[in-house]
């Protein structure tokens with residue numbers, strides 16, 4: 115890093131996001147910082163309650179005597195305060211299950227929640243929320259045509275699965291995939307939301323990177339299962355997010371254990387994986403979700419366990435995780 119870059123970052127680090135009491139660089143709100151000749155270019159990822167930070171960045175950069183002009187591109191989703199992503203290193207670990215139940219738990223605590231199913235390879239959020247392939251409406255707005263999200267159990271939902279033909283694979287690749295994803299992120303009329311959760315496709319390919327770079331994601335929750343083979347995939351995922359500057363909020367270990375009628379816990383897929391990776395990569399272990407057939411049937415029937423069985427252990431753990439995140443973000 116050269117002197118000018120260091121000087122620019124030092125200045126930006128003095129700008130504090132008041133709710134989170136941390137600087138905007140450490141929070142991952144400044145990305146794609148480039149210095150070309152005597153100009154500074156950066157992307158500023160903001161929630162709808164944080165617009166005043168742009169003025170602060172502008173003012174800070176104007177004190178650089180060599181900078182002829184800063185170019186600040188604000189990246190945000192209109193009306194949405196916080197955008198969080200749910201990701202996994204590989205498929206089938208319960209990422210969508212976690213997204214849905216986490217959205218339910220957040221909504222039950224009184225905040226306004228939206229859920230964007232961006233899993234272009236296997237969009238199954240509509241089924242998990244009991245939504246059929248109903249016709250999604252689009253409206254004309256001053257910013258162009260926008261999709262109206264559907265509603266399920268008190269949350270707003272949009273899914274690539276609602277736009278595609280049922281049972282047909284979504285075989286988008288390369289630039290087409292990129293275009294569809296960016297349109298999809300920007301063309302939904304969410305209204306006012308406190309939290310927008312984005313269910314990412316599993317893994318660390320093109321689709322994931324596009325979504326992470328095109329949306330103001332201010333943190334990601336990684337979902338894994340306890341066995342050792344899952345860990346290298348999670349590790350890769352966490353490195354990818356850190357590389358693009360998105361903070362990893364923590365890890366959820368799913369299918370951690372079975373609980374018998376006497377309350378005894380038995381590990382099925384090994385134990386300790388989530389804890390191990392959490393320690394190794396200094397990311398908190400947010401919760402360990404049991405294996406429970408009611409989680410699976412709730413998903414199949416469109417009735418997530420967080421609302422259908424609120425007293426179950428799994429529902430309580432989803433609740434605890436959501437409360438911890440609400441406290442962290444302090445909206």
Ligand SMILES: Nc1ncnc2c1ncn2[C@@H]1O[C@H](COP(=O)(O)OP(=O)(O)OP(=O)(O)O)[C@@H](O)[C@H]1O
Pocket residue numbers: 202204205206207208209210211212233236238315316368369370403404405406407408409410411413414
């Ligand atoms: N803790 C659990 N107990 C029982 N069944 C579970 C649990 N977690 C997930 N399942 C079930 O496992 C299956 C896979 O879960 P899910 O679709 O959430 O995984 P995923 O990681 O999103 O998969 P993909 O990446 O393929 O979209 C689903 O049938 C779901 O109901």
